[in-house]
Amino acid sequence: MSDRRYEPKQIEPRWQELWAREGTWEVANDPGDPGAVQKSYVLEMLPYPSGEPHIGHLKNYALGDAIAHFHRRTGHRVLHPMGYDAFGLPAENNAIKTGVHPRVATDRSIAAYRHWFHRWGISIDWSREFGTHEPSYYRWTQWIFLQLLERGLAYRKEAAVKWCPYDQTVLANEQVIDGRCERCGHLVELRQLEQWFLRITAYADRLLDDLDTIDWPEHVKAMQRNWIGRSEGAEVTFRCEALGIDYAVFTTRPDTLFGATFFVMAPEHPDVFKLAAGTEYEAQVHDYVNRVLGESVEERGAADKPKTGAPLGRTVTNPVNGEQIPMFVADYVLMEYGTGAVMGVPAHDQRDYEFARAQQLPIRTVVAPPGTDDVPADRAFTAHTDDERLVNSGQFSEMDAVSGREAIVAWLDREGAGHASVNFRLRDWLVSRQRYWGCPIPVVYCDHCGLVAVPEEDLPVRLPEVEDYQPRGRSPLAAAEDWVNTTCPTCGGPARRETDTMDTFVDSSWYFLRYCDARNDAAAWDRRVLASWMPVDQYIGGVEHAILHLMYARFFVKALADMGLVDVQEPFQALFTQGMILGSDGNKMSSSKGNVVAPSAIVERFGADAARCYILFVGPPDQDAAWSDSGLEGVHRFLSRLWRLGDELGGDPGSVAQPPDPSGDALTLVRKANWAIDKVTDDMRGRFAFNTAIAAVMELVNEIYRYPGADPSARRFATATAASLVFPFAPHLGAEVYERLSGRRVWDEPWPDADPQMLVADTFELVCQVNGKVRDRVTATTGAPREELERLALASRGVRSHVDGHQVAKVIVVPGKLVNVVVR
């Protein structure tokens, strides 16, 4: 046995240099002959370059790399590129703090990331690398924006938008978490501002329906479904006779229409002051609305907050019964959802109930279980049963709730007072940001021509240099006067550039398309090239992007498909969401807790292979796992053992083929090697069971140690097999050991096939049970008939002693496995 030591520091750089020099992982575009060799596009979410990569990145790329290697060696042309999501607030905030230009800090960080990806041995096609902040990339981001603008999918609108007072910019709904800015945690305010939106709501139905066509984790689909929030119901018109205006409301419960005893509008509703004007409540309404609009989004959103509101002094007509019901303004009604007004049905809605109690409004039950006409008002909306029927509902009374609902909607339709309707929770995507470090929006404002798109040939609109990035509620770009003042592309007169930049999620909504044709200067991509790679076959990243990035990217692809620019409906055919690596204390890593594990330190000490293998071995990759130094050492020990086998057996390269007709210990080793091939292959194919795959290779290595005297050809075969199987997880060591034994490059070798003859033994251990309890085990011949197995079991000592004195009721035989004797 060798007593030399495994030194990853000597092994790993050698392979890294070779892969870099030879461009081993580069793959050419070959749109001419799609299908000749099966393609596989393996992609990890691109990193946001900030400082140095952390342990989560190592996990992400170790996972993707294992899949990429496995696909390559199972006969696929694999596209596995890398880039950087380089625009964004953190770099800009850092610039404000340190005075370092965001471009400088970002480029520095990109260099660090690039260095570590090499050092980790990730098999990346570096010929396609880019950063989203490069003009050669954002030129096409702007181009896509113009395509959206041309089709009305990008538009400007004044709306009550979420504003972060700290970052001094507006935010998308998706970027507000519990009423706070997801970046800085400050309470978000509502402001009435004109902003740029992308019309993602036009795709709500397809974004929802097409979830059924993709292979994503169920919980991610569920989150997207919730976020899209499709509700079926009806729109019903209530007329305010005094002003002669019709107000529509959306309801999911048209069956409760007869129970509407009041009508409520959102404080932001444009008609609120008009309605109250001249009534005795005018001053009260002004006070109330002003107070509510000054509240933060969080205060406003608290669910347990008591219901408040003010009467408007007007009534509307309930279309089904002609009743005049009073109008109110109340902050529990949201302007952004539905029509900004609701009918109040206190008997069948918790919120309406609370409001009715606060305002002392009547509560009328209109849906009740059979045999009851009136349900206690405080319980009416909780207990719903299938056999409920309508009561106090005029001509619809006594109908069951389901057909009553349909009948009421049909009646409304006939009378022109309403119709069936579907509502979505999803809102349009607010994409403009009043910040510096982002992609400029390529439009100008001309006094004569109004809003004018920058012509394609003038792209990119370059981000100007500015001295001061400090956010002041308007974009820092506005200070670059030379840049802002331009000429109108249409009339040639003076014009001003748009000074807002785009949300960085725009940049990352199409980067996976650009990788396919990254060096194309004439277009964002060649459609044929795109068709040869898309969709991404396996996408890998954190769940934190379940809604934002993953929804936006799906929207972009659908919009681009409608323009005839791409040929797929979904960008990511399969998605894998990885769990986090937690600190050794089980908490999320953070510098304040002092539990941060830096990948650089681990790789320095134990090598990239050990770090990568450990992260994959510690548990199922979709689960969170706590970091453990001793666990890492255990994996390092395993790799050392494999290395020493290579050192011992690999003096002069030769055959590593499976030896013919092995017997004795050699047969045991050959069987174990084939078992490991079968197990690892199975764990990798479709599943992501890297932890058990690595465990299987460990078992194989342990077995080789157990039989030091076995025939050397069998030991060489088993060791080379272990190296070949471990290569996707520990590429340097796998390549090293395989080369020592065979003289060949393991990545050029096809993935091994298990020899079916070696997967089954001649005999097996027959489990003998009595009443379901194991009482004996005997050796039986593989493929023996049932009668034979039954006879063996009944004859076994353990079974005889438990059957003795009882009557055998029946005997269950599971061929190849067990016999269960049932006795009374």
Add this chain to the structure above:
RNA sequence: GCCCGGGUGGUGGAAUUAGGUCAGACACGGUCGCCUUAAGAGCGACUGCCCUUUGUGGCAUGAGGGUUCGAGUCCCUCCCCGGGUACCA
């Protein structure tokens, strides 16, 4: 509240896809041994719990029921933990 996950040794986890091999692979930690002047590294053995019957013994996969010859795995009820989301009418 609603929607997803998940509860298995001292620890991370395996077995859950089709119910079947005394449940616990692999690894960490622990105990002991070999080697060594010593330490380290390495190698090897043992390691779920219980027992005044140490036995081809009993118990055991969050709790309680059920289906079955047989349940960690399937069904019902409940408890606990994690994540997402929430005044969406």
